[in-house]
Amino acid sequence: CCACDLQGLWRNELGSNMTISAMNTAGTFSGSYHTAVAATNKQTLVSPLQGVQQHPGAKRHPMFSFTVQWQFSDSTTAFVGQCFVDHRGKETLETTWLLREEVLSHKDTWKATRVGTSTFIRI
Numbered sequence: 307c308c309a310c311d312l313q314g315l316w317r318n319e320l321g322s323n324m325t326i327s328a329m330n331t332a333g334t335f336s337g338s339y340h341t342a343v344a345a346t347n348k349q350t351l352v353s354p355l356q357g358v359q360q361h362p363g364a365k366r367h368p369m370f371s372f373t374v375q376w377q378f379s380d381s382t383t384a385f386v387g388q389c390f391v392d393h394r395g396k397e398t399l400e401t402t403w404l405l406r407e408e409v410l411s412h413k414d415t416w417k418a419t420r421v422g423t424s425t426f427i428r429i
């Protein structure tokens with residue numbers, strides 16, 4: 307069937323919820339990210355995201371990237387990934403992410419970036 311549209315509500319394996327809202331013809335979008343867990347034990351808050359996807363409609367499995375500006379910690383996460391639709395029309399977002407936290411000294415920069423993968427399904 308049809309292409310994979312990023313717009314809507316997604317959840318990943320960590321229980322985070324992501325809403326991708328405005329999508330324009332240039333393929334840029336915005337949204338919000340609500341995380342259940344964090345690297346710190348701080349109370350988490352909904353955080354804004356900005357992203358770009360390959361030209362919507364032109365691709366069945368568009369690539370995308372987006373960045374989340376965490377509102378409760380001095381850190382940010384960049385996601386890159388692709389949207390896939392299986393034979394039953396089930397969509398998944400396969401992503402790799404980099405989480406960069408602010409470090410107070412240049413000598414600590416070696417431990418400032420975490421990397422991982424995350425899969426989102428539509429909720």
Ligand SMILES: CN1C(=O)N(C)[C@H]2CS[C@@H](CCCCC(=O)O)[C@H]21
Nearest residue numbers: 322341344345346376379381383424
């Ligand atoms: C919950 N998460 C999630 O859904 N991920 C895909 C990973 C990569 S972003 C991280 C949360 C970072 C929160 C801010 C901070 O702790 O500095 C973790």
